[in-house]
Amino acid sequence: MSTSKYLLSAITAATITLSASLAPIQTATASAFADADDAVKYRQQGFQLIRENFAYMAAMVRGEVPFDGAMFEARAQSLHHLSHVPWDGFRYAGENHRGSGDAKTELWDNWDDFTARVAQLQEDTKNLAEASASHSIGDVRSAFMTTARNCQQCHERYRD
Ligand code: HEC
Numbered sequence: 001m002s003t004s005k006y007l008l009s010a011i012t013a014a015t016i017t018l019s020a021s022l023a024p025i026q027t028a029t030a031s032a033f034a035d036a037d038d039a040v041k042y043r044q045q046g047f048q049l050i051r052e053n054f055a056y057m058a059a060m061v062r063g064e065v066p067f068d069g070a071m072f073e074a075r076a077q078s079l080h081h082l083s084h085v086p087w088d089g090f091r092y093a094g095e096n097h098r099g100s101g102d103a104k105t106e107l108w109d110n111w112d113d114f115t116a117r118v119a120q121l122q123e124d125t126k127n128l129a130e131a132s133a134s135h136s137i138g139d140v141r142s143a144f145m146t147t148a149r150n151c152q153q154c155h156e157r158y159r160d
Contacts, residue, residue: 033092040101043089046082053079054151061137061144069135076132076140079147080125087118107158114158121150 033039053075059065060072090103099105107114128143 032088036097036100039089039092039097041089043086044101046086046089049085050079050082053082054148057140057144058148061141067137069132069137072137072140073129073132073135076125076129080122080129083118083122083125087115090114102160104158104160110158114154117150117154121147121154124150 033042056065057072057075057079060067090107098108124143124147128140128147131139131143
């Protein structure tokens with residue numbers, strides 16, 4: 001088999017494997033979640049991963065565990081990636097599921113404000129990840145505090 005033919009069949013095989021593995025997900029539901037409970041579980045699990053990463057960085061900033069610049073940077077990058085995760089669990093929970101989980105109904109009444117806060121968290125965690133690249137605690141403190149304010153203020157408004 002020539003190299004290009006070999007590559008082509010490898011790509012075809014990979015595509016078939018991929019579509020086979022995606023098929024059950026695509027047919028399960030039009031909105032990615034089986035029901036509201038499924039959406040709540042999804043977003044809460046996302047927040048738990050956010051909390052794990054965030055708490056570890058908080059302990060370093062407070063001096064409760066020794067500052068490790070490389071570890072801090074890895075956590076900050078994970079946090080930034082995770083800052084994109086929970087929100088579909090609110091969007092696709094839909095109108096009929098207002099107030100599901102520990103989310104207040106006000107969240108769906110103020111959707112634009114909520115999504116602006118999401119965008120702010122994504123921006124602030126990006127800045128934190130960038131600031132952490134120097135592996136110096138002096139460079140991360142203020143970006144970390146700015147990120148922390150997002151959590152607190154959104155919870156005060158929209159979490160029971
Ligand atoms: C834009 C709003 C918003 C921001 C920003 C936000 N959260 Fe939340 N968070 C929520 C809401 C709403 C809930 C309730 C979710 C539910 O129970 O359905 C929640 C729930 C949680 C939970 C509980 C999950 C569970 O298992 O019940 C944790 C932990 C959490 N958030 C951590 C954080 C941390 C840490 C940050 C900041 C790095 C953060 N959140 C930023 C809105 C936000």
